[in-house]
Amino acid sequence: MTIDPGAVARPTGRSYLARRRRTGTLLVLPALAVLALILALPIAASLALSLMDADTADFRFGVFVGLDNYRTLFADPVFALALRNSIYWMVVEVAVVVVVALWFALLLNHPMGRWSVFRIILLVPWALAPVANAVLWKWIYNSSYGILNFLGTATGVLPDPVVWLGDPGLALNALLVAEIWKEIPFITLLLLAGLQNVPRILYRASRLDGAGPWQTFRFVTLPQLRTTILICIVLQSIWALKSFDLVYVLTRGGPANATTMLNFLAYRVSFQFGNLGLGAAVADILFFVMFLLALAYVRVFRPARAAERGVA
Amino acid sequence: MDDRRLVAPRGLTRRSLLKRGAGLGAGALALGAMPPFLAACGSSTPSGPKELKVLTNQPPDPAPPGVADYSEEAFATWQTDNAARVSYESIPYTQIHDKLATAFASGNPPWDIVYMSGWVPEFSKNLATIGDMISAELKSDLPPSSFKTVTWDGKIQGVVFTLSLMTLFYNTEHFEQAGLSEPPKTWDDLLRYTKELTRDGRYGWVNNYGAPEGIGGTANLWMSYLQQAGGTMYDEGGLPIFNDAAGVDAAQFMIDLWDAGTEPGSISYVGIADTTNVFTAGKASMMMNWPFMWKPANDPAASAIAGKIGAAVLPAGAAGTASIDGTDAFTVTTASKSPELATKLIEFYLAPEVQKRQVLDTGWLPIRLSTLEDAEVQAAATNAPIVLEQAKSPYDSFVTPDYIEVTQAIGTELQRCIRKEKSAQQAIKDASDQVASIVTSR
Amino acid sequence: MADVELRAITKRYGAVEACADVNLHVADGEFVTLLGPSGCGKTTTLNIIAGLDEPTSGEVLMGGKVVNDLTPYERDVAMVFQNYALYPHMSVADNIGFTLRLRKRPRDEIRRRVQTVAEMLELAHVLERLPRELSGGQQQRVALGRAVIREPAVFLFDEPFSNLDAALRVKMRVEVKELHQRLGITSLFVTHDQEEALSLSDRIAIMRDGHVEQVGTPDDVYAQPRTRYVARFIGSPQMDIFTGRLERRDGITAYVVGSAAFEIPGEAAPTCDGELDMGVRAEHVRLNAGGIPMPVRVVQPLGSMTYVTIGWDEELLTSRLLGMAHFSPGEAVTVSLDPAGLLFFDRESGRRVLPDGALA
Incomplete structure (x- = not known):
């Protein structure tokens, strides 16, 4: 007996698939509706708000002003400074956090670093409430009675007490140190998980091939961590742009706007100046940048998946 | 915005409540606003106490009795006498402005009385004009200049409760x-x-x-x-x-x-x-x-x-x-459905005996001229004469x-x-x- | 090129003794298999030779020199791993050439040598692919290529075929054997598959619980097992072992199992008698050539031969007949044993009893 598989299988198969797809759609719809409500709606509302002249006292009576708010921003030197600060902050934070976290992850992955106490200690900065962390650093940096100046002058490293938060360049970098201190643990854990996913057999193979520790790191560990590192970079970039607590508690954006970044500016313009339309414009520009980063994040996964499909 | 005042004194129907809650992007704040409204529905029967909600500083910044430790018995008596229940939300000074800004933007500030520090002009539209409701006796015992920072467009919208000059x-x-x-x-x-x-x-x-x-x-x-x-x-x-x-x-x-x-x-x-x-x-x-x-x-x-x-x-x-x-003042929001009672509470905060306990127990100077002149007050708050002296010049x-x-x-x-x-x-x-x-x- | 010698190698993990006093000499150019079930210490032994593990005590010698303190690379050994251990992010060419790259060889030399190895292993057309784009057999050949390109003194194979299907395994066996014949490099091969061991090796070391039970040529270990354990581990189907008694009565020697007694020519039995285990391989069990009547239980035709399982209850015996033999379950046959194929073991120690009554 000869059977044409297409003739028999296809009609029932198609209707089964169609039914499957319809059921699937129905099951996903409520979730989509919720997402639309809690994600799409606020985003749309925020975009709409950025096109209006609206203040906190009566923002429901905002007037449509087109792109005026964006024009105002691009002409504003404070916005330019905040943008510069945000980019500097993001680049330095991401670079330092990822490099130091990778180093920590390598130490923790080493047989001598496997003691669980190390991991608990590592998590302390991350577990601190953001504002508690900020207050902690405010005391550390206090120029008059902060521990940093005390230790610095007691050991002779600093000839005189330094006003860490008083000099524009110093203040931004001082905040960065505090931020980096807090952000390292999570990225370390991500990278540690990545390291533990590297098949140990590859290290044995590379030893037999004659690779030293550095060559093993360069040719085996690093390429194997590539995806994890990319994810860390994108995630940390987004988190860096979102930084707020340290600025709010330590410097309020000063001195002379030296630590004002986009996120803090959006807050200041919206809730302190009461200019919701302009504040929404700042927030939407920030949103746009983060959206691009999120797209990059999604793309990071793509090449590998496509290649895997290619084999099958 | 005045339509709100038409609804408020009568107590709320469920529908008007929903309408108010529908302010754009104000979901959380609207929810925050609901408990007092609901309480108000219950209190429209004559027997129940009226609830007053107050947003104020946390000490050491100046705060009213019930938040800071002074005149507590008098405060309890006042609530009983006026069939009122006062509940406080006290937060650090640095957070008050932003909280007010968001709450007013939502259209549903949950408070009857709010602390103000130089923001009366900014939030003028959201504040009741209480100048006419304050007793003449009180007004005459306050430095006229103290009304400067709580007056906007010629309307007195608040009362300063402590003489606060640097x-x-x-x-x-x-x-x-x-x-x-x-x-x-x-x-x-x-x-x-x-x-x-x-x-x-x-x-x-x-x-x-x-x-x-x-x-x-x-x-x-x-x-x-x-x-x-x-x-x-x-x-x-x-x-x-x-x-x-x-x-x-x-x-x-x-x-x-x-x-x-x-x-x-x-x-x-x-x-x-x-x-x-x-x-x-x-x-x-x-x-x-x-x-x-x-x-x-x-x-x-x-x-x-x-x-x-x-x-x-x-x-x-x-x-x-x-x-x-320093302009530390109390104001009544337009959202309050008991503006008269709220004003009475502010008057209580400024009653001579409360003003006196305020300075003796907390160190926050009174604003009443008669209390400032009080010998006992001047002996306890040694800086009071200096502040009074300073107040003779512009501030x-x-x-x-x-x-x-x-x-x-x-x-x-x-x-x-x-x-x-x-x-x-x-x-x-x-x-x-x-x-x-x-x-x-x- | 080098010989490899293990002297009293012991490896302990806490209380567990993975290797217990392992002694082994692999001559230059020899192909030796470490054979045993999982957990017998064969992979640990191989890792110790490679330098990936350190022995608790004992010495590893290569070319007559102690290499305990040398790195794997300095020992000049190449290893093929069970799951290939290819670098997933490198192309086939890069995988094979990696070791040369680490040695800073000139680019064109690397390319030339990779090409030569790739052609030898039929990988020339996949050089630019990533490992995950290759079939299992191709991946295995890349792993071989990576070992071959180094021209090492010693090849180490750690169950290299266990991830392959049966047909591919046989094919790779031929390739590895051919490679060894061509290059003549000293090789140690770890496997739990006795057929692989028999087919590839010059000599086989059968391991059990961390020690070497017997070392010998495939002929030796098959025909002259030193212990019951070796006898059962080598050969397919597995050797049948009877737990009975050797008796001499009235000039007749018989092996008594339960109610049955096999008569054994005097010269085939050891001089001692009493409680001995008796083993017989399937090719030495003859059917319908006289002897004891027994029922057929299961018939497995395999084409070139047929396995017939016979016996009562628990006492079963397998016979191997050439070609397709036709029996039905339940059919009665007579069973006799080829005296030349009988092996006797001391029940207590498991060691073989030689015809003169001595223990092997």
Whole structure:
């Protein structure tokens, strides 16, 4: 007996698939509706708000002003400074956090670093409430009675007490140190998980091939961590742009706007100046940048998946 | 916006409640607003107590009875007598403005009474005009100037409850060591004193220039010097006129004071608490401070210099002494459905016996002139006469609806000239230009 | 090129003794298999030779020199791992050439040598692919290529075929054997598959619980197992072992199991008698050539031969007949044993009893 598989299988198969797809759609719809409500709606509302002249006292009576708010921003030197600060902050934070976290992850992955106490200690900065962390650093940096100046002058490293938060360049970098201190643990854990996913057999193979520790790191560990590192970079970039607590508690954006970044500016313009339309414009520009980063994040996964499909 | 007042006194139907809750992007705040409304529905029957919700400071910033420890029995009695139940939401001073801004934007502020510090013009549309409801007796016992910061468009929308002007605090021990027998009287004195007191690892002067904006911020501090130099902020039409000799002198004086020996951390301190900590640790000899810090600064548990603090009026510039107003006031929101009762509560806060306990138990000066003159009060609050003396001279904080934006602009420019990034002239000119543009776009 | 010698190698992990006094000499150019079930210590032994593990005590010698303190690379050994251990992010060419790259060889030399190896292993057309784009057999050949390109003194194979299907395994066996014949490099091969061991090796070391039970040529270990354990481990189907008694009565020697007794020619039995285990391989079990009647239980035709399982209850015996033999379950046959194929073991120690009654 000869059977044409297409003739028999296809009609029932198609209707089964169609039914499957319809059921699937129905099951996903409520979730989509919720997402639309809690994600799409606020985003749309925020975009709409950025096109209006609206203040906190009566923002429901905002007037449509087109792109005026964006024009105002691009002409504003404070916005330019905040943008510069945000980019500097993001680049330095991401670079330092990822490099130091990778180093920590390598130490923790080493047989001598496997003691669980190390991991608990590592998590302390991350577990601190953001504002508690900020207050902690405010005391550390206090120029008059902060521990940093005390230790610095007691050991002779600093000839005189330094006003860490008083000099524009110093203040931004001082905040960065505090931020980096807090952000390292999570990225370390991500990278540690990545390291533990590297098949140990590859290290044995590379030893037999004659690779030293550095060559093993360069040719085996690093390429194997590539995806994890990319994810860390994108995630940390987004988190860096979102930084707020340290600025709010330590410097309020000063001195002379030296630590004002986009996120803090959006807050200041919206809730302190009461200019919701302009504040929404700042927030939407920030949103746009983060959206691009999120797209990059999604793309990071793509090449590998496509290649895997290619084999099958 | 007035439609709200038509609904409010009658108690709410479920439908109007939903309508109010539908404010754009205000879901969480609307929910936060519901409990008191629901309580109000229950209380529309004559028997139940009326609920009043109050948003206020946390101590050490000035706060009413029930939040701070004074006049508690009188407060309980008042609630019983008026069939009212008062509930407080007390949060740190630095958070109050932003909370108010979001709540008012939502259209559903959950409070009947809110604390105000120079924001009455900004939130004027959301505040009830209570001037007519306040008793004449109370009004006549308050300094007329105290209504300046709570009046907008000719409507009195709040009552200041503590006389809060900056005066000079100085360390008497440091003065003795330096052979100084009297507080500085003029700008020249102050500069000279500052130089002389800057020694032994400590500084003559300390201030908080870190946060440019708001009451007590860099710009507000400069306003005291501006008035001492004989200047003012705005002309009749509300346009800035501070870009003159007085404005530049005031900025230049801040620079000179810096060079003479202002504690270097001053540029980084973002609040009066940071500054007071340096002063009470004995690391600086003089500062401008609010009266409410007098008591904690003299508390041996919190201060290394308790009992060694002198107070004086601020040193005089070309036009004499002058200060700035802390403007701590209570206001009633337009959302309150019991504005009369709320006003009565404010009057209770300002009752003579409560005012007296306020200063005796917490150190926050009263605003009632009769209480300020009270011998017992003057004996306990040794700085009270000084503050009263200071109050005889101008003490304007120049509050406007865009106060934070204006002070942000001026304060940032002042930070630049204190840091020598630009001259006092340039900074004041740039600040004036920015303020002009802010004011005209209002 | 080098010989490999293990002297009293012991490896302990806490209380567990993975290797217990392992002694082994692999001559230059020899192909030796370490054979045993999982957990017998064969992979640990191999890792110790490679330098990936350190022995607790004992010495590893290569070319007559102690290499205990040398790195794997300095020992000049190449290893093929069970799951290939290819670098997933490198192309086939890069995988094979990696070791040369680490040695900073010139680019064109690397390319030339990779090409040569790739052609030898039929990988020339996949050089630019990533490992995950290859079939299992190709991946295995890349792993071989990576070992071959180094021209090492010693090849180590750690169960290299266990991830392959049966047909591919046989094919790779041929390739490895051919490679060894061509290059003549000293090789140690770890496997749990006795057929792989028999087919590839010059000599086989059968391991059990961390020690070497017997070392010998495939002939030796098959025909002259030193212990019951070796006898059962080598050969397919597994040797049948009877737990009975050797009796001599009235000049007749018989092996008594339960109610049955096999008569054994005197010269085939050891001189001692009593409680001995008796083993017989399937090819030495003859059917219908006289002897004891027994029922057929299961018939497995395999084409070139047929396995017939016979016996009562628990006492079963497998016979191997050439070609396709036709029996039905339940059918009665007579069973006799080829005296030349009988092996006797001391029940207690498991050691083989030689015809003169001595223990092997």
